[in-house]
Amino acid sequence: MGIRYTPGSPPNAAIDPMAQDEVVIADVAHLLSEGSPAAVLDAVADALGQVVPHDALTLHTADASIGLLRPALVRDARSGKILASGPLRYGEGVVGSAAQSAEPRLVTHPRRSPSAENGSGIGAGPYSLIVSPLMAREELKGVLCLYRFGENNVFTEGELKTAVRFSVLAALAIDNADIRSTLESLAMTDHLTGLHNHRYFQERLLEEMSRANRRQTPVSLLIYDIDDFKNVNDSYGHLLGDQVLRGVASAAEGICRTEDPVCRIGGEEFAIILPGQSGAQAEVLAERIRRSVLERLFPMETQVTVSIGLAEAPANASSPRDLFACADLALRGAKSQGKNRVCAYAGRTLEPRGGSSGDYPLSGQWEILAGGAETSERRRSGDERPDGAADVGRSPESRAIAQMKVLHRVSANLNRVHDAALIAEMIAIELKSLIDYRSCRVYLLAEDGETLVPAASRGSPPLHEEVSEDRTAGPGNTLATPLRFDHHVVGVIVMSKLGDDEFDEDDMRLIEVVASIAANALQNRSVATSA
Ligand code: GH3
Ligand code: MG
Ligand code: MG
Numbered sequence: 001m002g003i004r005y006t007p008g009s010p011p012n013a014a015i016d017p018m019a020q021d022e023v024v025i026a027d028v029a030h031l032l033s034e035g036s037p038a039a040v041l042d043a044v045a046d047a048l049g050q051v052v053p054h055d056a057l058t059l060h061t062a063d064a065s066i067g068l069l070r071p072a073l074v075r076d077a078r079s080g081k082i083l084a085s086g087p088l089r090y091g092e093g094v095v096g097s098a099a100q101s102a103e104p105r106l107v108t109h110p111r112r113s114p115s116a117e118n119g120s121g122i123g124a125g126p127y128s129l130i131v132s133p134l135m136a137r138e139e140l141k142g143v144l145c146l147y148r149f150g151e152n153n154v155f156t157e158g159e160l161k162t163a164v165r166f167s168v169l170a171a172l173a174i175d176n177a178d179i180r181s182t183l184e185s186l187a188m189t190d191h192l193t194g195l196h197n198h199r200y201f202q203e204r205l206l207e208e209m210s211r212a213n214r215r216q217t218p219v220s221l222l223i224y225d226i227d228d229f230k231n232v233n234d235s236y237g238h239l240l241g242d243q244v245l246r247g248v249a250s251a252a253e254g255i256c257r258t259e260d261p262v263c264r265i266g267g268e269e270f271a272i273i274l275p276g277q278s279g280a281q282a283e284v285l286a287e288r289i290r291r292s293v294l295e296r297l298f299p300m301e302t303q304v305t306v307s308i309g310l311a312e313a314p315a316n317a318s319s320p321r322d323l324f325a326c327a328d329l330a331l332r333g334a335k336s337q338g339k340n341r342v343c344a345y346a347g348r349t350l351e352p353r354g355g356s357s358g359d360y361p362l363s364g365q366w367e368i369l370a371g372g373a374e375t376s377e378r379r380r381s382g383d384e385r386p387d388g389a390a391d392v393g394r395s396p397e398s399r400a401i402a403q404m405k406v407l408h409r410v411s412a413n414l415n416r417v418h419d420a421a422l423i424a425e426m427i428a429i430e431l432k433s434l435i436d437y438r439s440c441r442v443y444l445l446a447e448d449g450e451t452l453v454p455a456a457s458r459g460s461p462p463l464h465e466e467v468s469e470d471r472t473a474g475p476g477n478t479l480a481t482p483l484r485f486d487h488h489v490v491g492v493i494v495m496s497k498l499g500d501d502e503f504d505e506d507d508m509r510l511i512e513v514v515a516s517i518a519a520n521a522l523q524n525r526s527v528a529t530s531a
Contacts, residue, residue, distance in 0.1 A: 020051060021051050021162050021165065024047050024050055024051050025047075025165060025166065025169065027047065028043055028044055028047040028166075028169060029169060037173060037174065037176070037177030037180075038072075038073075040173040040176075040177070041059060041072065041073050041170060041173055041174070042073070044166060044169050044170045044173060045057055045059070045073060045075060047166070048146070048163065048166045051162050051166075052130070052146060052155070052159045052162050052163050052166075054130075054146040054147060054148055055076070055127075055147055055148050055149045056074075056075060056076030056146070056147040056149070057073070057074070057075040057076070057144070057145065057146055057147070058071060058073070058074050058075075058076070058095075058144075058145045058147075059071075059072050059073040059074075059134075059142055059143070059144050059145075059170065060072060060087075060088065060095060060099075060142050060143045060145075061141065061142040061174055062099060062134075062140045062141055062142050062143070064139065064140060067089060067090040068087045068088070068089060068090070069087060069088045069089075069090070069095060069096065069099055069142065069143060070086075070087045071085070071086075071087075072142065076147070094107060094129065094131050094145075095131060095143050095145060098131040098132070098133050098143050099133060099140055099143050101133075102133045102135060102140060103133065104130070104131060104132040104133060104160060104163075104164050104167070105129075105130075105131045105132075106128075106129070106130055106131075106155055106157065106160045107128065107129040107130075107131065108128045108129075108154045108155070125149055125150065126149075126150065126151050127147050127148060127149045127150070127153075128147070128148045128153060128154040128155045129145060129146070129147055129148075129155075130144075130145065130146040130155050130159065130160050130163045131143060131144075131145050132144045132145075132146075132160075132163050132164050132166075132167040133167070134167050134168075134170050134171035134174060135167075135168070135171050136168075136171035136172050136174070136175035137175065139175075141170075141171040141174040141175055141178075142170070142171070142174055144163065144166075144167050144170055146163055187199070188200035190263075190264040192242060192245060192246065192249075192264070193245060193246055193249035193250075193264050194249070195249050195262050195263055195264045195270070196261050196262065196263040196264070197263065197264060197265075198263065198264070198265045198266070200261070200263060201261070201263035201265050201271055201273070202320070204261055204263075204273055205221070205273055205320045205323070205324070206320050208273050208275045209313055209318075209319070209320050209323065211275070212275065212276070212313065212314075213314070213318075217275075217276050218276065218277065218278050218279075218312055218313060218314070218315070219273065219274065219275050219276070219277070219312070219313045219323070220273075220274040220277045220278065220279055220281065220282035220310060220311070220312045220313075221271065221272070221273055221274065221282075221310065221311050221312075221313070221323050221324065221326075221327045222271065222272040222274065222282060222285070222286050222289070222308055222309070222310050222327065223265070223269065223270070223271045223308070223309050223310075223324070223327040223328055223330075223331045224269070224270050224271075224286075224289065224290075224306045224307060224308040224309070224331065225266075225268060225269045225270075225306060225307055225331060225335070226244070226245075226248055226268040226304065226305075226306055227304075227305045227306060227307055227335075227339040227340055228339070229241070229244070229267075229268045231302070232244055232300070232302065232304070235300075235302070236300050240298075240299070240300060243298065243299075244298055244304055245264075245268060247293075247296050247298060247304070248268075248270070248293055248296075248304065248306060249262070249264060249270065251289055251292040251293045251296055252270075252272060252289050252292070255285060255288050255289055255292060256272060256285070259275060260272055260273060260274050260275070260277075260285075261273050270306075271327075272285075272289075278312060279310060279311070279312035279315065279316075279344055282310050282312065283310060283342060283344060286308045286310050286342040287342055289306070289308065290305075290306060290308055290340070290341070290342055293305060293306045294340070305339060305340035306340070307331055307334035307335050307339045307340060307341060307342075307343070308331065308334060308341070308342045308343070309327045309328060309329065309330030309331025309332070309333065309334055309342075309343050309344075309345065310327055310330055310342065310343070310344045310345065311323055311326035311327040311329075311330055311344070311345040312345075316345050317419070317422075319418070321416055321417065321418070322417060322418065322419050322422060325413065325416060325417045325419075325422055325426070326345040326422065327345060328413070329345055329422075329425060329426060329429055330343045330344055330345040331343065332429050332430075332433070333345075333429060336429070336432055336433060403434060403510060406430065406433050406434055407434075407510075407513055407514070407517070409430075410426070410427075410430045410514060410517055411517045413426055413430070414426055414427070414517055414518060414520075414521035415520075415521050415524060417521070417525070418525045419525075420444055420455065420522060420525060421444075421455050421456065423518060423521050423522055423525065424442040424444055424455035424456035424491070425442075425455075425456040427440075427442050427456065427493060427514060427518045428440045428441075428442055428456045428457065428458040429458065430514065431493070431495065431510075431511070431514055432458060432459075434510045434514070435495070435503075435507050435510060435511065436497075436501075437459060437495045437496065437497055438459050438460060438496050438497050438498045438501075439457070439458065439459035439460045439495065439496045440456075440457070440458045440459055440493065440494070440495045440496075441454055441456070441457040441458075441493075441494045441495075442454075442455050442456040442457070442491060442492075442493050442494075442518075443455060443491050443492045443493075443494070444483075444490065444491040444522070445489065445490050445491055452491065452492055455491070477496060477497040477498070477501065477502045477503055478494065478495070478496040479494070479495050479496070479503050479507075479508070479511065480492055480493070480494045481493045481494075481495075481511045481512065481515045482515070483515050483518050483519040483522065484515070484516070484519055485519040485520060485522070485523040486523075490519055490522050490523065491518070491519070491522065493511065493514075493515055493518075495511065
């Protein structure tokens with residue numbers, strides 16, 4: 001960007017022209033590793049203008065794999081015409097012939113003939129022409145042409161030699177640019193699956209959300225995670241695990257458009273950005289992906305499934321971070337509802353949809369869209385605790401480790417989010433993976449500093465607000481924990497259990513840790529938003 005060739009010393013007819021060339025070449029050579037390829041080519045062309053003055057210049061870059069030359073730089077009053085004339089084939093006209101022969105040529109006073117027209121776009125009148133193939137590492141990178149118009153205005157053999165020497169610089173500039181773009185794409189690619197990697201995902205999500213914001217269009221985001229993948233590795237080994245990863249990666253092939261980048265954002269987590277797509281459209285796609293994974297055959301007995309969370313901007317969130325958090329929460333919801341399903345982040349506005357016999361009614365944060373019939377059966381039978389808590393029933397040690405993992409994740413996730421309501425919702429969902437509560441409601445302190453406003457709720461309404469039918473199940477067990485930051489209370493978590501199921505000391509300890517993480521996150525967020 002912004003680099004220009006500035007001559008070290010002006011051309012001087014009194015000094016040896018070859019020495020003059022050396023000075024200019026040395027001046028321009030150091031630009032090769034800097035700036036964008038276009039800027040480097042510009043600088044090379046500027047420098048060339050100093051030592052071989054010309055009326056017009058064209059530079060075509062070569063695509064050897066398909067034998068095409070594309071105009072990359074045109075400096076001429078008729079530039080538009082040349083650029084519009086599009087790519088040339090190898091062998092076509094003077095430019096194409098130079099590409100084929102890889103030999104530089106000096107053409108003087110050609111007549112106005114079809115062959116002189118040569119597809120370069122330089123048409124009427126006599127002219128003198130230098131055609132110089134650009135070679136780097138014995139490969140053709142492009143073709144440079146210099147023109148002088150009118151009679152008695154011809155290039156000399158000496159000027160041809162100089163132009164050829166400059167061509168080496170131009171070829172190196174193009175070669176460097178090619179190498180750089182290959183490296184960049186390698187740095188953005190996941191080697192195992194060939195999908196875009198996490199870095200690409202982050203950059204692209206930011207880009208798409210900014211674009212969508214300008215155009216006032218939606219962007220949807222799907223995040224999916226392989227269910228019980230650890231079991232696949234444990235039972236069949238990592239090699240087969242990797243094969244499953246590649247299979248799941250390719251499940252989105254043929255379903256997504258080219259403009260919907262599919263990314264591997266973690267070990268067994270994937271994301272798809274859907275520019276211009278509403279949540280409803282994303283839902284259809286998510287369901288197709290879920291089925292495509294389900295129908296895929298792998299050399300093992302267990303079926304591979306994925307849980308998918310989806311969120312939509314700007315309806316659910318306006319920043320990439322919050323959109324990700326919403327989709328991630330929805331994914332967490334899909335996991336805790338029994339896996340192998342699609343779950344949309346539905347915000348706080350969605351009315352609860354009643355669950356069936358004995359299952360939790362959906363709280364309003366989650367909308368189950370598809371899948372998972374067999375797993376929800378299992379869940380209904382009551383033998384499973386969701387998410388992190390599910391695998392913790394075995395020994396106190398493994399339970400503690402699983403809890404630590406969840407707490408670590410809660411802390412990392414809560415501190416990423418700046419939206420207070422979203423923090424409240426994360427608290428409700430994350431607590432579910434630690435404690436098998438019946439209901440959880442998170443209240444946040446309003447700006448008046450006195451009123452507690454319900455900000456998130458999960459499960460049936462808390463018992464203290466409940467009507468008589470639930471009383472038949474017993475008095476319940478309600479626990480209110482303040483979210484305290486430095487002696488100030490910024491909110492309250494109210495949780496309840498039913499019947500004989502009481503909160504134990506372990507639960508209280510966990511709630512206190514989560515409450516303190518949450519209060520910190522809320523405080524950090526108000527500091528960040530007021531700064
Ligand atoms: P859940 O349904 O809750 O997602 O359970 P899970 O077992 O899939 O999730 P968990 O996070 O417990 O385990 C993820 C596993 O993914 C742990 C790790 O062994 C495996 N994994 C991560 N990256 C790779 C990889 O590149 N190759 C293989 N083979 N396994 C990987
Ligand atoms: Mg995972
Ligand atoms: Mg998983």
